[in-house]
Amino acid sequence: MTKTAPPAATPVSLITNVRVADGRHVDVAIADGRIAALGAALPRQDAVRIEDGAGALLLPGFVEGHTHLDKTNWGLPWYRNEVGARLTDRIENERHWRARSGHDAGTQSLALARAFVQMGTTRVRTHVDIDTDAGLRHLDGVLATRDTLRDVLEMQIVAFPQSGLLGRPGTAELLDRALAAGADVLGALDPALIDGDPVKSLDLSFEIAQRHGKPIDIHLHEPGEVGAFTLGLLLDRVAALGMQGQVVVSHAFCLGALPERERDALLERLAALRVALLTTAPAAVPVPPLAACREHGVTLFGGNDGIRDTWTPYGSPDMLERAMLIAMRYGLRRDDDLALAFDCVSSVAAHACGFADYGLQPGARADLVLVDADTLAHAIVARPPRRLVVSNGRVVARDGVLVDL
Amino acid sequence: MTKTAPPAATPVSLITNVRVADGRHVDVAIADGRIAALGAALPRQDAVRIEDGAGALLLPGFVEGHTHLDKTNWGLPWYRNEVGARLTDRIENERHWRARSGHDAGTQSLALARAFVQMGTTRVRTHVDIDTDAGLRHLDGVLATRDTLRDVLEMQIVAFPQSGLLGRPGTAELLDRALAAGADVLGALDPALIDGDPVKSLDLSFEIAQRHGKPIDIHLHEPGEVGAFTLGLLLDRVAALGMQGQVVVSHAFCLGALPERERDALLERLAALRVALLTTAPAAVPVPPLAACREHGVTLFGGNDGIRDTWTPYGSPDMLERAMLIAMRYGLRRDDDLALAFDCVSSVAAHACGFADYGLQPGARADLVLVDADTLAHAIVARPPRRLVVSNGRVVARDGVLVDL
DSSP: OOOSOOSSSOBOOEEEEEEOTTSOEEEEEEETTEEEEEETTOOOTTOSSEEEOTTOEEEEOEEEEEEOGGGOOTTSSOOOOOOOSSHHHHHHHHHHHHHHHOOOHHHHHHHHHHHHHHTTEEEEEEEEEOBTTTBTHHHHHHHHHHHHTTTTOEEEEEEEOTTOSSSSTTHHHHHHHHHHHTOOEEEEEOTTTTTSOHHHHHHHHHHHHHHHTOOEEEEEOOOHHHHHHHHHHHHHHHHHHTOTTSEEEEEOGGGGSSOHHHHHHHHHHHHHTTOEEEEOOOSSSOOOOHHHHHHHTOOEEEOOBSOSSSSOSOOOSOHHHHHHHHHHHTTOOSHHHHHHHHHHTTHHHHHHHTOOSOSSSTTSBOOEEEEOOSSHHHHHHHOOOOSEEEETTEEEEETTEEOOO | OOOSOOSSSOBOOEEEEEEOTTSOEEEEEEETTEEEEEETTOOOTTOSSEEEOTTOEEEEOEEEEEEOGGGOOTTSSOOOOOOOSSHHHHHHHHHHHHHHHOOOHHHHHHHHHHHHHHTTEEEEEEEEEOBTTTBTHHHHHHHHHHHHTTTTOEEEEEEEOTTOSSSSTTHHHHHHHHHHHTOOEEEEEOTTTTTSOHHHHHHHHHHHHHHHTOOEEEEEOOOHHHHHHHHHHHHHHHHHHTOTTSEEEEEOGGGGSSOHHHHHHHHHHHHHTTOEEEEOOOSSSOOOOHHHHHHHTOOEEEOOBSOSSSSOSOOOSOHHHHHHHHHHHTTOOSHHHHHHHHHHTTHHHHHHHTOOSOSSSTTSBOOEEEEOOSSHHHHHHHOOOOSEEEETTEEEEETTEEOOO
């Protein structure tokens, strides 16, 4: 039995002297990968390995609610973006670039997933491209990454028809195979503006999801009134098929650009059907209004979208940066409001995606982040290197560097 | 004569092997604080001190076009923001807080100015509060900071009536004294919505500025049509008084929320009168449109606004972060578009503020930043620690740390 800090990704059983949101200094006892107790001056005699928290701020492991691990160029030479402005330009460009470049979704998703862990993220929902060019190749790569990191990163995989569902025959069958092969969630994309037939597209998506008993997470970029129309069709199907609580609408730009009355009617339906919304909080386009979502009881959570890929140069595996961008997008300045932005990449995201046993309470999975910051708001704007990251009860990063991963 | 790297903020005479925007590897020769030559394989025999650029990307020193060094809590314990949402709430809160807290504008402005230098900024325009409570106290503090850093940071000071010009008798006289005491630019604030009398407020501002032969930089937060009305009144005075090229309108939110025809008419007048616009690229409010400004020949440059003060928890002395936020606000993704965002915090800002001898050409002041990044866009999104910062020909920061400052 040693009482020194562990050198590697080994289980820790007690973290002493960390600060929680209300300013109290507490210890955290960990057993079997879970929080056993959290309180002042916990007994040390049973602790196999002790970490000194040194008064750092304790946060729960972060949750990435929407990214595309398979697409990233993280760690590769800079990708020079010369892509046209339309959604279809970006889709075409990516497919052609992948065919040329030998981009490897396994290698790339592992590089980015490790960076997420390093910066304190312990749960990720990632959309993985499924199309008739690549088949299930990207899925296979991301499944391998999930397996490699299974002890320290909980990953949900969304089988995502990036090139559309209806336009390329064979896509539905590939999605079927993806769900059978281990994808957790069925993805979908702009039933009107990409697929051109919102009723047929939505009906097929719901049919596939129901056949596998899997939830849905749809990319809905469609703006304003057309987005509202598609969203209404989607909600009809959630109600008719009893899929309450099993659908996420990602982006939902339309909700940021509707007359208030029409918007609120949709928010009421979203709340009643427990359909959650995901935002990346983009600065340049309308976004679902956070305050109105909260008033109506609609779950709104956050994510990066792609990170340094052929679509976008932006994004970061540091979810504190995403919390900052969310807070800035919604004009939040008060400390209590910044805490709401953090919720979007932590507890609310865990709830919306269905990541179980999340939080800082006894019984939760021991996914913990220590940062040198005075308060949560300070952590969000300063984003210091993570002093310690514990995932599933194991130390996985120390002073900003991965250990034994 | 030594040829080793200098240990401190001493003059450097040759930087070898740096990459410029087009990918060429060049050397930079420096003499008397200026770029003497920039080219391949410059002669080394005359070089007193040589820095090895190691192939890093060479950028010009950054320009902060609008901040408030006197307000910041940089380096202090976290300020918990519990302030109301209105502009007047924030103004009142700050004045009361300063009276209570003993906030010292000299100490604080120096702390933040040093952080700017550390991250590669060599020119700053800072607005300094002048009001009837504090008198010229904040100005005195910032003047002291300017003097302390005079060899490495060129600072323009705007005498800024944060509590309004008309509402508190004695303010105009304080502004007079501030300009006489060393402030470079006359500031102003919302002539209609804060001062309540746009004609009287603007007339007085122009009278003060003209009496001192100083330019104007006005905070115009006024939204939509009322902002357009005030902006029109301002432009009338620029034309009537011959102050073309001597006025900056900061924020100018109104230009982001007008019908296109009305907006374009204002942009045409702005271009003709050479009135520049400053944006912080806030994500939550309308902003002057970058593309339309460029089409009309209107100068649009960038800055932080306040940094970690009682107004806002956000902001950073890293102008690469501001470039990223500008690029995100305008939905820029292509590498050539991200370069435009960088221009807003470098060449365009220098031009708009009138910082002389700016750039990477021979004869310019040797204000240089080296970063480990593949390209400019990569530098903007990754924001690595600065490998080397040279200001006025002196090494002021190395590997992210200030040297001898």
